[in-house]
Amino acid sequence: MKLPVSPGKKTAGEFILVQKFGGTCLDSSEKRQLACDRIQEALDKGFRVLAVVSAMGRRGEPYATDTLIALAKSISQDIAPRELDLLLSCGEIISAVLMVQELKTRNIPALALSGGQAGIITDTNFGDAGIIAVDSTHAKRHLDEGKVVVVAGFQGMAQSGDITTLGRGGSDTTAAALGSALLARCVEIYTDVEGIMTADPKMVRSAKTIPFVTYDEVIHLAMEGAKVIHPRAVQIASRAQVPIKVRSLDADSKETLIGSGEDRETPWLFLRNDNPVTGITYVPGRAQVVINLCPDDQVKQLTRILRSLADVSLDVINVFPDRLSFAVAEDLVQETVLRLDGLKVKADIQRGRAKVTVIGHGMHGRAGVMNNVASALARENIRILGSSDSNITISCLIEQECLNKAVNALHGAFGL
Numbered sequence: 001m002k003l004p005v006s007p008g009k010k011t012a013g014e015f016i017l018v019q020k021f022g023g024t025c026l027d028s029s030e031k032r033q034l035a036c037d038r039i040q041e042a043l044d045k046g047f048r049v050l051a052v053v054s055a056m057g058r059r060g061e062p063y064a065t066d067t068l069i070a071l072a073k074s075i076s077q078d079i080a081p082r083e084l085d086l087l088l089s090c091g092e093i094i095s096a097v098l099m100v101q102e103l104k105t106r107n108i109p110a111l112a113l114s115g116g117q118a119g120i121i122t123d124t125n126f127g128d129a130g131i132i133a134v135d136s137t138h139a140k141r142h143l144d145e146g147k148v149v150v151v152a153g154f155q156g157m158a159q160s161g162d163i164t165t166l167g168r169g170g171s172d173t174t175a176a177a178l179g180s181a182l183l184a185r186c187v188e189i190y191t192d193v194e195g196i197m198t199a200d201p202k203m204v205r206s207a208k209t210i211p212f213v214t215y216d217e218v219i220h221l222a223m224e225g226a227k228v229i230h231p232r233a234v235q236i237a238s239r240a241q242v243p244i245k246v247r248s249l250d251a252d253s254k255e256t257l258i259g260s261g262e263d264r265e266t267p268w269l270f271l272r273n274d275n276p277v278t279g280i281t282y283v284p285g286r287a288q289v290v291i292n293l294c295p296d297d298q299v300k301q302l303t304r305i306l307r308s309l310a311d312v313s314l315d316v317i318n319v320f321p322d323r324l325s326f327a328v329a330e331d332l333v334q335e336t337v338l339r340l341d342g343l344k345v346k347a348d349i350q351r352g353r354a355k356v357t358v359i360g361h362g363m364h365g366r367a368g369v370m371n372n373v374a375s376a377l378a379r380e381n382i383r384i385l386g387s388s389d390s391n392i393t394i395s396c397l398i399e400q401e402c403l404n405k406a407v408n409a410l411h412g413a414f415g416l
Contacts (some may be wrong), residue, residue: 004017016143017047017221020153020175023054024134025190025249026095029059032102034035035251038190039148040106041251048143050182052153052175053099055091063091065154070302081126085155085165092152092171099150110148113139116157117172118149119181124158128167134181143182143332145346151178169230169331176233180240187237189229195256196228196246198416203407208416209254214318214361217257217278218244218258220393224357225281234258247308277362277414280407284400286353287329289336292344295321299347308339316355316386316397325386327353327397354400357393358410364391376413380405 019042021035035051042049056063068087072079079087096112104111119135142149153171156164172189179187193201195209196218198346213221215238220229228246238243238260247255292303298321305324312335316327328336330351340347363369370387373394377384382405388396398406 016184018179020052027056053095076245088158089155118151122156129164136181171232172233176236194254225283278358284354287351290325290348352401357395376409378400388410
């Protein structure tokens, strides 16, 4: 698939490619060799390559992030955030050094950099640090010297000199930040699936790879439950207009190109969208809270309730003259009840709910999409317990036991 070129984009990084390799792409020598193949292909095409790597493997494997956390907490559950970040940064550094070693066996000049050495400057919010600046000078110098620069993802350095970690999806964020700072031609995200799918392939057998999707659509897919790429990374790339590709390590992998849609050679085709929906996603483990309101005192009651829950994440909020309903994660039910007890309101709480969401840029201003959603669920006798929407999303709260049927019904109804 041909990469888009933004009309006003500078060309300083036109021949720089950022490749991010997830932990499951690095947990064996065979997979690391496939990663080296993808780097070699890029080099053969004339790109200078900066590779961002995650810690190898998942929970239980020696260098995975969860394993390091368990190791520290096996001694004491009380570990300071600063020391925890220092420990967690080791997983990605190990991956970076091993990738350099793999590349050197192919006579490819390479060196490893920590996040701080690569110029990722953060605040001191340990465990979920925010990037405040990216100084890519050091990395760029090594790229200009013809080296493959392998950067440890998920981490940065505060101005105090402390090592910090970037929270969930931190390696995606590292790749997007460096790609943006270097004005890279593209950021390639390598994972264990072939791009972004129309639905969870473990739930929908007919799910397919989406060839092209907008930044906004991917951000909403990620925020509503899809786990292929972190929304923060997409937001960074979107602002810099750096396209992202998501694919697997296989040479013939399908892929998803993420972009604005406005910088392709035929931008008018972006407006011709026969299907309003791009993908279906879901979030399980919700609880629905319904609170009866007095119609004569609705404004004051509503204000008090929402103020008491201001720092609790509420979802699928529906307000009526006589009641308020919303959803929360099941692990927030106890906290929600404690907040409401002080207000002397009666809350009916039903666990075992899930949220299913249809997402698509083509639904903006399109009539009949909600009718299609409701009809598809009705055919499976699935009740809609609440709903919410934006210009490109429609979410429905349903009983969790119906989730599989709901996702498949919606996937089929929109011909995905």
